[in-house]
Amino acid sequence: MTLDEFKTQCAALAAEAPARVDAAASLDDWTAVRNDLVGRAAGRLTAIMSTLGTLPPEARREAGQLANAVKVEIERLLDARRDALAAAAPSGPRLDRTMPARAAWRGARHPVTLVIDEICGIFRELGFTIALGPEAEHEWYNFGALNFPDDHPAMDMHDTLYLGEGALLRTHTSPVQVRTMQAYPPPIRVLAPGNVYRRDFFDATHAPAFAQLEGLAVDEGISFVDLKATLNEFARRFYGGTRRTRFGPSFFPFTEPSAQMDVEIDLGDGRGTRWVEILGCGMVHPAVLESAGLDSTKYTGWAFGMGPGRIAMSRHGLPDIRLLYDSDVRFLEQFAE
C-alpha cells in the first residue's frame, strides 16, 4: 500500500463516520457502530492501521499520525453520541431504583459498651489509659486494701458474693486502683472499666452483675481542685458544655474527703431540670496509698467511680435493666451501627 492509498482510506472513514455515529439510535446500535469503526477486533480503522507495516518506512510516521487523528475524532463523536443516548434512554425497566439494597446483617455494640467507650474516649483525651483487674478477687484487694474496717457497716453497701475464704466476686472496680498502684509508680492516670457483682436479685432496677468504671489519678501535689476540674471537664464533653454540675458530701471508705457529683439534666418538653447523681468521687484515702506501698505524705490522688448501665438506661429510655441482660436480638439490633 502507498501513503496516498492509506490517506484515502483514512479520509473516507473520517467522512463517513459522523453520519454513521449520528444514525445510532440506541446504545446497542452505538456499540455496533463503535465496533465497526474503531473496534479493536474488527474495526475498520484497526484494519487500516494494521497496514502501517506495509508502508515504506519513511511514510509510516505521517501515516500513523493521520490515523491517530482520525481515531481521536471518531472517538470524540462516539463519546458525545453515547452521552446523548444515555441521557435520553429510559432506564426504568432495567433497574427499579426504588427497590431495596442488598441486605446484610448489621452488627451492634451493646448499649453499655457504647457508654463505656464514650467515657473512656473522653478520659483518653485527658491523658488516661486503661487498666484491668480480675473479677474474681481477693477479699483484701476488694475491702482491706481499700480501708474497709473489718466487719463494718460500710460493708452493708456491698452485699457480697463470696467464692470461699478470702475470695469473692469484686463488688466494685476499686481493687484495680490498688493493683495498678502496686504495679506502676506514680504519676498514674488510669481508667478501669469492668464488671462487678452484688448480691442483688434481678428486678427492674437491680442486677447481680453490672458494669462499673473507675478512674484514678495519683501523683505528687494532686488535689481536690484537680478532681473537680477534671470531672467537670469530663461532664462538659459528655453532656454538653452548658450542663451545670455540683459536688456534695458523700462517704466511701477509700476516699477522704468523699464527694458525689450531680449533673443537671434537662427533662425536656419545658418540664425544667433535675439534678442527677452521676458519680462518686474523692481524694484517695492515705490508707489506700499505704496499702499499695506508696508514701502517703508524698503522694496524693483522686478517684471516681460510675455506673455506665444507669447512664445507658437513662439515655436510651430503658424501663427495665433486664433488657440489657436478656440479649434479645430485636433489642440489640436497635443499636446497630
Next chain:
Amino acid sequence: MNASYDWLSAFVAHGRTPEQLGELIGRHVATLDGIERLRADLVPFVVGRVVETEKIPETKLSFNKVDDGSGTLLEVVCGAPNVTAGKVYPFARTGTLMPAGITIEKRKIRGFTSNGMLCSARELGLGTEHDGILELDTDAAPGTPLLDVLPIGDVRLEIDVLANRPDLLSHRGMAREVAVLTGAPLRTPAELGAPLAGAATVVGAAHATSGAVQVRVDDLDGCPAYMAVAIRGVTVGPSPDWLARRVESVVGRSINNVVDATNYLLHGYGQPMHAFDLGTLAQQTIIVRKAKPGEAIVTLDGVTRTLTPSMTVIADGARAVAVAGVMGGRDSEVTAATTDILLEVAYFAPRGVRATRRALGLNTDASYRYERGTDPRALEETLRIAASLIVAVAGGRVDGAPIHVGRAADAFAAPAVPLSRARLRTVLGTDVPPADVQRRLGSIGFSVRGTDDGWQATPPSWRVDVSRDVDLIEDVARLIGYDALPDELRPQRPGTVPDHPLHVTAQRVRDALVGAGLLEARPSPFVKGSDETHVRVANPLADDEPHLRTSLLETLARRAEYNLTRKQRAVRLFEIGSAFAKASGVLPKEEVRVGVLLMGARRPVHFTEPAPPDVDAWDAKAVGELVAAAGFPGARVKLEAADTGEPDGVLWRIVVEGTPRGVVRTVALDAPVWAASAFGVELTLGVLPSAFVADKGTHAHAEERTPPKRHFVQYAPLPVMEAAQFDLALLVADEMPAAEVERVIRRNSGDLLESLLLFDEFRGTGVPAGKRSLAWRLTFRHPERTLRDKEIDGRRSQLLKTLEKELGVIPRST
C-alpha cells in the same frame, strides 16, 4: 433517715423552707434523696368562716354563707349539726379532690346551690370524728391554707446518712449541722420540760444499787457503759397529740406514751432506749452478761430466738429479758397494765451488736445506731431527758437516783488529731484562712488548738469517724462547700501505665465482630453447672444458677434459647468476658474470652435471595478465623480439624502459634423444631492474673515488665511476570481429608506454586457413591520469566500420576 421538718425546726430556728433546708443539707452534710409532704392531699383546703347560717326547714341541712377569702361570699349547704356563724372550719372549694377520692362540685340541694363543702375531721382523713364539722381554733384569715393552721402539714426529708456518720441519725444530730450552717443556735425543743434534776447518779465500776433496783454488768466488753432509772406509778395510755405526731412523722405509728417517749429519744437524740416493765424483772435486778449456751428469749416481735454465748443479753435475776442493743423481750414489755418501769440507756460495743443482729437476722432502729456507734458520753443527758418526758406524759415519779455502771463518760475521750496547714493546702488545692479552719471545726464540736504548723483537733464524742487529718480536711471542705472550691485545670504529668493489652485486644475483636454483623451481648455469668467442673458461689443468689460459667458459650446458649422462645430464629450474638475455671489457689483461674453463637439465616431476606441459606459450619469456621486474626494479629493461626466424635461437638480447634486457644463447635440447645442448627466459636484472648501484685503494703515498681510481642508484616515483592493456571478436578473418597490431597499437591508442585485454591465440592451425577469431586485451581509463577505451556502441562500430568500413586486419587472424567 427520715427527718421531720417540724422536729428539726424544734431543735433549731433555721428560718428555711423545707426545700431550702434540704438543699443546705444536700450541699454540706449528706445526700438528700427526697422531700415528701406528709399530707400533700390537704394542700388545696383553706380556712373558711361561716358568716351567716340558717336551717333549711324539714331537713337536717343548713344554708350558709361562707367567706373563703376570695372576696365573694359563697353559698354552701351543710349537713352538720354544729355549724355556727362566726366560727371557722376547713373548707373545700369546688374542684377540690377529697382524701376519699371524690371531687367537690357545685350542685343543687333542695333548691339551694352549694359551692363547696365544710369538712369534718374524718372527711379530711384526720380521725374518725364525724359528728360534725371540724371547728378550727385559729385567728388566721379566711382563705389561709389549712396546713398553715393545723399542725399536720409536716414535711419529711429523706436523707441518705452513710455508714460513717451515725451522729446524723437523729434530729438533734442533723440540727447540730443545720445550726452551724445557718448560724441559728441549737436548742432543746420547747415541748420537752426540764430534764430530770435531783439525785446524783449512783456510779459503779461493775455494779450499783439505787433504791430497790440493782444493776450489774458482767460483760464490760460488750457493754462498756450502762445506765438505768426506775419510774413508778406510771399510767400507760395514748400519747398526747404532740408526741404522737413526732413519732408518727418518722416511725409511722404511735404505740403508747412510754414507748413513744423512748422512740422520741431514739429519733430525737439518736440514743436507743428501752423501757422494761419493772414488775416483771425478777428481784428488780439487771445483769448484763453473755448469753448462756442454748438460752432462748421471745423478742418483742413474738419470735423465739436461741442465743449463743457470743451474744450480750440483758437479764434479770432469772433469765434474759433483752438482746443487748437489738430488741427487748416480750415478757418484760411495757403493757397497759404496767405501773413501774425501768428505763435503760447504754453504750453497747458496735461490733458485738453487729455480730448479734447479723446472727439473729434482726435489724432494728436500735441495732442500726449501736452498730454504727452511738455517743458514749450522751447517756446521762438522754436518760434524764427521757425520765422527765415519761413523767410528763405518763405520770408517776422517778424512784431513786439513776445508776451508771461501767466506764465513766470521760473515759471515752478520743485522741486529738493533728492537721498541718501544708497538708490542708495540698489536699484541697487551695488555701483556707487559718482562722476559718479553727472556727469551722470548732462550730461542729471539735476542740481545736493551734500548733506551730497547724492545728490539733479533738473530735466531739459523737464523731466516731474522725481519726486522721484527711477526716478533718473533709469537714472543713464540706462546710465551706465543695462548690466554693476553685474549678481550674492545672498542669499534670502523663502517666506511666500503658493500656492493658487485653483491653486493646478486646476492642479489636469487638470491632471485627461488629463489622461482621454480630450483636454484642453482656449477659450475667451465673449458670447451673456442677460442683465438679464449676466454681460455686458460696452464697448464691439463686439455687438454680449457683455457679460461675466455665465457658462463654454456656451463657450464650441460654441467651439463644431465650431468643428462640421469642420466635427469633436468626441469632448472632457475641460476648467478650470472663470465664472461670477451678484452680488450686484461693481464686479461680480467670480468662478473658470471646464467644460467638450463630444460628439461622446467613443474611436477611432480599428480593434477589428470597430464602437465604442458614449459617453452617463453614460460616462458623470463618468467624473462628476472624476472631483469631483480630485477637492475635500477625500470629500463625490454624484451625485444626477435630477428630470426629469429639465431646461437646467440637469441629475445629483454634491453634495460635502452636497452642490450642479455642474451638469452633456445634451447640446443643433446648430448641423448637423450627430452629436452625447452632454453632459456637470461643477463643481465649488472655488470662487476667489475680495473684497479689506485691505483698500487702508494698509495691513492685522495680519489676521488669516484658512488652507484648509485636508482629510486623514482612513485605513480599509484587510479581512482575505472568502467572499460569490450571484446574484439577479429582475424585476423592469421602473419608479422605482434602488436606491430605493438598499436602501431596504442594509437595509435588515445587517452589513455583503460588496458590492452591479449593473452589468446588460436588457429589452426584458422574461421581461414584462414597466419593466426591473436589476441584483445585493451581497458580504457578516464575519470578523472572513467563512459564511455557509445556512446563505447565508437564507439571499437571506429573501431579496426576503422583496423586494416583500415593493416594489413589484420580481425575474426575469430563
